[in-house]
Structure formats: structure tokens, C-alpha cells
Amino acid sequence: MANIVILGAGLGGVIMAYEIKDQLGLHDTVTVVTKDPIYHFVPSNPWVAVKWRTRESVQIDLAPVFERRGINYRPVPATRLDPDNNRIELADGSSVSYDVLIIATGPELAFDEIEGLGPDGYTASICHVDHASKAADAFEAFCSKPGPIVVGAVQGASCFGPAYEFTFILDTELRRRKIRDQVPMTFITPEPYVGHLGLDGVGDTKGLLEAEMRQHHIKFITNSRVARVEPGKIIVEEIADDGAVKKTSELPFGYSMLIPGFRGIAPLRGIDGLVNPRGFVLIDKHQRNPKYRNVFAVGVCVAIPPTGPTPVPCGVPKTGFMIESMVTATAHNIRQMLDGQQPTHQATWNAVCLADFGDSGVAFVAQPQLPPRNVNWSASGVWVHNAKIAFEKYFMRKMSRGESEPFYEKAMLDILGIGKLKKTEQSEVG
Numbered sequence: 001m002a003n004i005v006i007l008g009a010g011l012g013g014v015i016m017a018y019e020i021k022d023q024l025g026l027h028d029t030v031t032v033v034t035k036d037p038i039y040h041f042v043p044s045n046p047w048v049a050v051k052w053r054t055r056e057s058v059q060i061d062l063a064p065v066f067e068r069r070g071i072n073y074r075p076v077p078a079t080r081l082d083p084d085n086n087r088i089e090l091a092d093g094s095s096v097s098y099d100v101l102i103i104a105t106g107p108e109l110a111f112d113e114i115e116g117l118g119p120d121g122y123t124a125s126i127c128h129v130d131h132a133s134k135a136a137d138a139f140e141a142f143c144s145k146p147g148p149i150v151v152g153a154v155q156g157a158s159c160f161g162p163a164y165e166f167t168f169i170l171d172t173e174l175r176r177r178k179i180r181d182q183v184p185m186t187f188i189t190p191e192p193y194v195g196h197l198g199l200d201g202v203g204d205t206k207g208l209l210e211a212e213m214r215q216h217h218i219k220f221i222t223n224s225r226v227a228r229v230e231p232g233k234i235i236v237e238e239i240a241d242d243g244a245v246k247k248t249s250e251l252p253f254g255y256s257m258l259i260p261g262f263r264g265i266a267p268l269r270g271i272d273g274l275v276n277p278r279g280f281v282l283i284d285k286h287q288r289n290p291k292y293r294n295v296f297a298v299g300v301c302v303a304i305p306p307t308g309p310t311p312v313p314c315g316v317p318k319t320g321f322m323i324e325s326m327v328t329a330t331a332h333n334i335r336q337m338l339d340g341q342q343p344t345h346q347a348t349w350n351a352v353c354l355a356d357f358g359d360s361g362v363a364f365v366a367q368p369q370l371p372p373r374n375v376n377w378s379a380s381g382v383w384v385h386n387a388k389i390a391f392e393k394y395f396m397r398k399m400s401r402g403e404s405e406p407f408y409e410k411a412m413l414d415i416l417g418i419g420k421l422k423k424t425e426q427s428e429v430g
Contacts, residue, residue: 001027002338005098007078007088009034009062011042012299012323013104017071018404019331020102028338030070033088033096035077037062039399040129043320044392046166046356048132049257050139050173055129058392060400069402078267083274083292088267100334103281103297107262114154116229117260123229124257126166127159139170139255146179147254150234152188154226156261158300158315160189160197163259164209164362165355171216172358186251187213187220188236188258190312194220198314199351200307200371202364203378209362212380221249223311226258234258239311262315264301276303286343287330296334298326307370321352322369325420327404332421346422350375356388363387367418 004020006013009032017032024030044058066073074096080089081101088096109127111118119125124135142149151167153160167187174180191197194213195205213220227235227248234256238247263269264279273291275281280303282289287302289295300323304316325347333343351366361384367375398404 001025001029003097003099004028004030004102004334005088005096005100006030006032006102006104007034007081008032008104008106008299008301009036009039010104010106010299011320012106012301012327013102014039014062014399015324015404016102016104016298016327016330017066018069018402019327020334021069021071022404023331023335024338029072031072031074031096031098032062032066033074033076033078033090034062035075037073037075041392041396041399042127042129043162043388045126045129045132046162046169048129049124049126049135049166050169051136052169052173055133058129058396060396065400065402078265081267081271081274083271083295086294099294100337101292101295102330102334103268103295103301104299105265105268106300108265108279110156110261110263113156113261114226114228116231117154117226117258121229122231122256123234124255125260126162126257127259135257139173142255143174143177143179145254146174146182148184148186148252150186150188150251150253150256151258152186152224153190153259154261155190155224156313156315157190157259158198158262159259159317160191160314161317161319161353161355163187163189163257165357166257167218168212168216168357168360171218183254185216185218187218188224188226188234188251189220189222190224190310190314191222192310192312192314193222196310196314198307198316199366199369202351202366203376205362205364205378208378208380212357212362225312229256229258241311243311262300268301278303280304285346286333287326287347288333288343294337296330298330299323302326316370317351319351319353319369321418321420322347322349324405325349328420348419348422350418350420352418354384354388354391356385359385361385361388365418 039060041058047053077091125131195209240246269279281297329345329347332345351369364378
């Protein structure tokens, strides 16, 4: 009998629980440990922040779903991981032991690294539904007294898509309210160019996004580093290619949302051989930690090197489909390990993204996520907005039913040639 524990219940953790459950035997157990008993569909947070969605409409109570699937559930925050003794210590004083651990915690949001940043400072956030709800209230107050808006991401961020989405969603909402003409908008980013996305671009994302910015009268500053945030003012340094500060600006704002840098969660940080200096989990090509061989990791918590040096640090995003490919590879590899075999499955890490702009959008596919690629495609249009709405409804239904990949989803992905597992000789044999 194997005791499998999943730490975290976001996108990666919940899908991991469903998929590993399907791989295990009758007497094996799956336990999910998480600080948040309610699942929130993070891609909908930009809509929550302008009240196009309520938080209730994008959340799922996991307890009854897990009970129906026969998955044990511990909605208690972890305080310390002890990988040498295969144990997780919890905030209520108890602990959970495991035979195999899957870390799927997502990141910790490093607002504290920049003075004045974040919901406890002077800028809004859409990284969590709590933040998005607070951002919605701040936006309503702003609309009664319009002024400049600054949106974007700070140095060390690794999730740029939502920043672009929210910029254009704000633009759409302001136009609907007939006050866009009163709101100068500026987009700031550590990316070396608009549309880099931490991926060195995908297709013509540079041209598409720059054109959208100009068409919507949104100024942008790349290679930017936020020094600090003060009430109504962001101090931004523009960095030259050699790393020197070439210009410092004070950007006034009446409303601002900035994506923070990410780091690993506190219970993992500092564990030698498990995480890198930033606290992200070290994995091999089979999602397995090189030192602790019964520990796997999926999602935003994993350590991925950047695409290359940039004047300002830019992380690599871990998109939804990329995470799902990690989950599938991990589930198959754990099954092999429990059968006494060596893991052979590798995730494709394909990036498939729908970025909604309120009344249009940009879609891209990168196979694999990092260049050089076999597929490098991007497109824009109203269809992206409609596709994002459809995907939200489909994914929420899938999660609430306790399914990881219905057969019709797999069939559609096969038709499109978008796979979750690399076609290697070993994986085909395994």
C-alpha cells in the first residue's frame, strides 16, 4: 500500500489528485494538504477585479468533490517539510507522513521585496481571488475620480499574461463607462520588449501586443525596474543593456496593479538539495527531485532556468497546459516507481494560452515552451475572448466533477497535435 501526499490544491494540486487517483491501486491512498479549502479559477481573477465575475462564480468547495473521489483532505497550512523523515508538519500541531510526496504549492507572492507594493501597500493585485475582490472595490472608487493608471509587472515576475490581460480589460471597462478619455494608461514591465512574456516571444507576440498598445493609446516602458511605490506614485528605473540605470521616472497613478516577483513558499525554502536559492523545487526531466527521490513537483513551484540573460530579471511562466503536462508525466512516473520501474515519462511543457482583452484577445501556442520550438504560433481576434469564456465554463465543470482529462478533451488535443507527454522511446516502452 502506498501513501501519496499532495502539498497544495491549486490548479496543479487538484488535477494531480484526480489523475494520480486514477493511476493507483485499491489500497493506495491519496491525501491533499492545503491552506485553502476552496479552489479558485485564477485565470478569471482579472474579470473579478472589474466585477465581470463574482468570486463565488469562480470557486469550488473541494471537500465534497474529494470525498466523492475517495481522496483524503487536510485543509491545514503546512509549516515545515521534513524530507529526510518523509513528514509534513502542519499549523495545528499535527503532521502528515508520506511514501511519495508531490509538491504543487504554487508560489509565494514576494510583495515585501519592493517597498509599497501589493494589497497591503499602494497597488492592487489579481494573483489571488481575495486580492482581485479588493482590487474591484478600489477600481470602483477610482472610477468616481478618474486619473492615471499604471499596470504591469515588476522585476522577477514570471507571469506576464495576466498583466497584459488586465491592462486591456481595464481599457474595455473604462470605454464602457465612457471615462477612458480621462485615464492616461501606462504599462511597465521588466521584459526586454513587449510580448517577450518570459518566453523570448511566441510567434509575433511582439508585433501583436505592441500594435494593441498603440491602438488603445497605452504607453509602455520595457526593461523597467520598480524601485519603490509611494502613495499615488511609482518610482521606475529604466535599465540599459549593460545593467546600468539610464533613466529614473516618477509615474503618477490613481489606480495601479503590478504582478509581483515569485518565490518558493516558506516551509520549503532553505532545504538543501530540494530547492534553489529562490525556494523553487529542483526537478529532473521526470519531475523528480534529484536528492529526494520520492519527491516530485509540478506547477509554478518548480525551478525553470530563464530563456536567457535579460537586463532586468524575467522568470519563465508555467502556464495551465504546461502544468497539466507535468501532472500527467508525474502520475505515470509514480505508477512506474510503485511498480519497481524507473520513471520514463517526460512532460511536453507546451504553452497554450488564451489572453482575453475584454472584447478581443491574443492566443499563442509554443511547442515546447522554450525555444527552439517545433510550433511557434500566435493570433488575435474576438474569437479569443469567446474561447476564454468557453474554457472557463468547461474547466470549472471538469474540476467540480473530479475529472482530470475527459476522453473528448484528449481526443481534441490529439487532433490538434498537442500532447502532454513527449514521444520518447522509453515512454512508449513504459
